[in-house]
Amino acid sequence: MNPFAYDRPTEVGAALQAIAGNDSATGVANQQEIRFIAGGTNILDLMKEGVQRVPHLVDINRLPLDRIEATPEGGLLLGALARNADTAYHPIVEERYPLLAAAILAGASPQLRNMASNGGNLLQRTRCWYFYDVATPCNKREPGSGCSANGGITRQHAILGTSEDCIATHPSDMCVALAALEAVVHVESSRGKRSIPFAEFHRLPGDRPDIDTTLAADELITGIELPDASQFIQHSAYLKIRERLSYAFALVSVAAALDIGADGRIAAARIALGGVAHKPWRKPEAEALLVGALPGEAVFGQVADALLAGALGRGANDFKIPLARNTIVRALTVAAEGTRTNQTILENDGGTQ
Ligand SMILES: Cc1cc2nc3c(=O)[nH]c(=O)nc-3n(C[C@H](O)[C@H](O)[C@H](O)COP(=O)(O)OP(=O)(O)OC[C@H]3O[C@@H](n4cnc5c(N)ncnc54)[C@H](O)[C@@H]3O)c2cc1C
Ligand code: SF4
Numbered sequence: 001m002n003p004f005a006y007d008r009p010t011e012v013g014a015a016l017q018a019i020a021g022n023d024s025a026t027g028v029a030n031q032q033e034i035r036f037i038a039g040g041t042n043i044l045d046l047m048k049e050g051v052q053r054v055p056h057l058v059d060i061n062r063l064p065l066d067r068i069e070a071t072p073e074g075g076l077l078l079g080a081l082a083r084n085a086d087t088a089y090h091p092i093v094e095e096r097y098p099l100l101a102a103a104i105l106a107g108a109s110p111q112l113r114n115m116a117s118n119g120g121n122l123l124q125r126t127r128c129w130y131f132y133d134v135a136t137p138c139n140k141r142e143p144g145s146g147c148s149a150n151g152g153i154t155r156q157h158a159i160l161g162t163s164e165d166c167i168a169t170h171p172s173d174m175c176v177a178l179a180a181l182e183a184v185v186h187v188e189s190s191r192g193k194r195s196i197p198f199a200e201f202h203r204l205p206g207d208r209p210d211i212d213t214t215l216a217a218d219e220l221i222t223g224i225e226l227p228d229a230s231q232f233i234q235h236s237a238y239l240k241i242r243e244r245l246s247y248a249f250a251l252v253s254v255a256a257a258l259d260i261g262a263d264g265r266i267a268a269a270r271i272a273l274g275g276v277a278h279k280p281w282r283k284p285e286a287e288a289l290l291v292g293a294l295p296g297e298a299v300f301g302q303v304a305d306a307l308l309a310g311a312l313g314r315g316a317n318d319f320k321i322p323l324a325r326n327t328i329v330r331a332l333t334v335a336a337e338g339t340r341t342n343q344t345i346l347e348n349d350g351g352t353q
Helices: 012-019 043-048 084-088 091-096 098-105 110-115 118-123 174-180 284-288 297-307 320-337 342-348
Strands: 005-007 035-037 056-059 068-070 076-079 184-189 192-197 220-226 236-242 250-260 266-274
Touching: 012 035, 012 056, 012 184, 012 220, 035 043, 068 091, 076 091, 084 091, 084 098, 084 110, 084 118, 091 098, 098 174, 098 236, 098 250, 098 342, 118 174, 118 220, 174 250, 174 266, 236 320, 236 342, 250 320, 266 284, 266 297, 266 320, 284 297, 297 320, 320 342
Parallel strands: 005 056, 035 056
Antiparallel strands: 068 076, 076 220, 184 192, 184 220, 236 250, 250 266
């Protein structure tokens, strides 16, 4: 690992001052910029592998951003430094946001979830193996060098929203649920505060795959706000399909939430996909197909087709298209039956954990 400067501010203002030297226009792209460290479960690996060369680390673990508290509007504010495990097991999250709890618990391992912070989870980088292999060209790591995955091994890669410059996927489970729940990301810099709707937080790769998000390089995530989602408590499911049943990133995952009225018809629906694109994938027009419908395999299949319109495989990941269709239909079927966790869905399907 290269040598780096290190400091540990105790106040948000000091942390913002420390990172104010980054060019705010670069959007977390420059490998040489000052970086925050929270749980360190991603950034330290990237530094040790030489994927990211960070001249100065600002440790934010002493900032007062670890609270989880109800908002006056009936929602919940998750501190950026609250740990993934503390978030998943928080009584309000368990009771009012079972979709989020299930998604977090489907990710990583208990040890990692104890360390990983909510802010860091949003900013974890792709698991494309060429990105980590510094001996191979990668536009995300080294802009303009080429994409080794294009024409290479693509089993884990994206089928939606890709570009010729990058076909990587976003690896987070938590973010898939946050997309479905229409969370808002609160950020702050020495220039002021702003709030970013979750759908606008992560980017598609286009011709700048080195830029993952719309967060500027001098901005700190302070919290993630969940709006009231009580209409979805009874009918939500997170279903994650992976190479083995634990401790692996998603090949495909689906966060599904339904609001089903007393007449049995669907009043509102939210569906987000993981493992298929550079960002959690949502299409409100696909969700609209469910409004007014009775739950059933036929309409769930139509929704899946609408969500996957334009999907493109690259050989080794062709299987993801039918896998995603089946996973969407299954997750919606489970959600319609009643809220369940990823683990209980898989156990009922004959899997073991
Ligand atoms: C072996 C392994 C398996 C894993 N499996 C899964 C999985 O199945 N599913 C899944 O979703 N995840 C998985 N993960 C990823 C894990 O969830 C992330 O590494 C973790 O969430 C990152 O959080 P962190 O606090 O450790 O971030 P860090 O590593 O500290 O930081 C990550 C990035 O975020 C930036 N950052 C952190 N906090 C802030 C902030 N508040 N404001 C601005 N920038 C910030 C840092 O500068 C850095 O660029 C796995 C990780 C490992 C190592
Ligand atoms: S898919 Fe993206 S991350 Fe992977 S090699 Fe290509 S440019 Fe790099």
